[in-house]
Amino acid sequence: MSKVEAYKKLIRQFYAGSLEGTAKENFAKYFEDSEFLEAWEQLMEEELDENTSFKEPDSAFLFFKIKNDERVKDVLTDIPNHSSSKIKIIKSIVAAAVMLLVGIVAFLIWNEHNKTDNLAYIQIVDAELEVLPGTNKAQIILENGSRIDLEKIKGDTVIDNGDFEIVKTADGSISYRAKYPSNEVSKLVYNTIVTPGGGEYKLNLPDGTRVWLNAKTVLRYPVQFNKQIREIEMTGEAYFEIAKQIYQGKRVPFIIHTGAQKLEVLGTVFNLQNYGQNIVTTLLEGKVKLNFKDGSQEEQYLLPDEQTTFNSADQRVKKIQVDPFYFSAWKDGKFAFEKIAIEEVMATISRWYDVEVIFKDQLTDFQFSGTISKYEDINRLLQTIELVGGIHFQLKGRRIYVMK
Known part of the structure; x- marks a missing residue:
């Protein structure tokens, strides 16, 4: 899932009133990310395409209404007056207001039909914490x-x-x-x-x-x-x-x-x-x-x-x-290990997925052999290593906990 798509899900949850925890606390901070604004604009365009009979209200009135929305009214005060991104942000908030007025019912219906997908996504909590390959x-x-x-x-x-x-x-x-x-x-x-x-x-x-x-x-x-x-x-x-x-x-x-x-x-x-x-x-x-x-x-x-x-x-x-293959496979998009200590395996994964690895147990005797795509989903990658037996992983945000 791309970062823009992840942000889209957060925005849908925001308008459905289901956003909780860290993601809710950090929602205002996402306005500093251009990809968040892109996600908001894409959703606005999608909603307007689906509601072509809707006559767009006056943008000044919409901005006034969204600026005083309790959920986002503090966002604009955190943006420097001379920020080059302020105009874009205001435009996006106005667009989002349109989306709020004409699309909230659609979002609620969408959430009802996609409960399973939403629950899986909420486990990530924060779009910034999604772990993707390098x-x-x-x-x-x-x-x-x-x-x-x-x-x-x-x-x-x-x-x-x-x-x-x-x-x-x-x-x-x-x-x-x-x-x-x-x-x-x-x-x-x-x-x-x-x-x-x-x-x-x-x-x-x-x-x-x-x-x-x-x-x-x-x-x-x-x-x-x-x-x-x-x-x-x-x-x-x-x-x-x-x-x-x-x-x-x-x-x-x-x-x-x-x-x-x-x-x-x-x-x-x-x-x-x-x-x-x-x-x-x-x-x-x-x-x-x-x-x-x-x-x-x-x-x-x-x-x-x-x-x-x-x-x-x-x-x-x-x-x-x-065998040089195991030391050069990374260039060709693969992780290749042959009886490598888990500490070294996890150091490689840490650098590539840009995550922190924390060992909760001593695993000095554990070695891993195998070849895996560098572009594999992080959960599938960890599950593959777990198949060897004797080791388990827990992914929380951008931290991987390693245990027996």
Whole structure:
């Protein structure tokens, strides 16, 4: 269910007089959300379409009537006088008054015929608390500190930034294009892309390297690399396909700084994860070399199907053979686990669905194996894990309680 549809249900309950609890207390706050206004306007249009014989009353009279309605009269006083959204809100409230006068009977009938659906929805209580899978969303922070919200930029859009352009393609990915590619780079200009909880994004770096960023990831990179070396910084998780680059007959190194680890690419395809104390590098193709800042560990080389875990707390490196599928499936829309501790499974779910996980019982011996769509309904996802036995979940708002 989309957020707009969730808001529509809340509005229907509001007019039917069945809105209770947190949702009723927070109803006035929803006016600050453009999607709430959109939901209200959509309902108004639907009701007017169904009542075409109704002659629309004078809007000023309607506004006066709705403004003094006990249920919403405080809403307008909370809106700044100079808010750019005030006109839209007033328009929506007027539209809602029309809807109230001509549609309340229809809403009551609708509620009578949909009692089961309403009861299921009331368990959510608040549209803001509905848990949905992650989507393509991220922000780019420019060198001057200004931000670009990529979710609000349409596909096939070119953003001009002086010497370079940022291109959002039709599929939603971001690419960089230098206006003067033959020029020597005298000073590196950096951008940073940030994905929030419940977000992911695909980025094509200026050299053609392709990067898939998982939730809660930060990647800092130059908008144009110099010719001798390519260096970026990262925290979070990303899947890389490195573009090969040659300058004066020599391979141009590609280096990723991740906390205390420095990764030099000697191959092409790998997954790099850095959440908390562990830096996990999984190689799919080619070869990589790892160095560590304090010098206590010898440099490591990875071959395909090998993985290192560097613990920054105890400064230890562990290298093992793995099936890379389980560490790169997220890029292709799947959760894939093989005998993974429930704490790690729930940490992955927490980042993707942007929820808080609380363990009510100790489950140190519980491990989970399976492959599930990342875009599954959260309740079905949790039910799938429960099928293993020995574990139960309770979803309350944006919190998941884990217990025996």
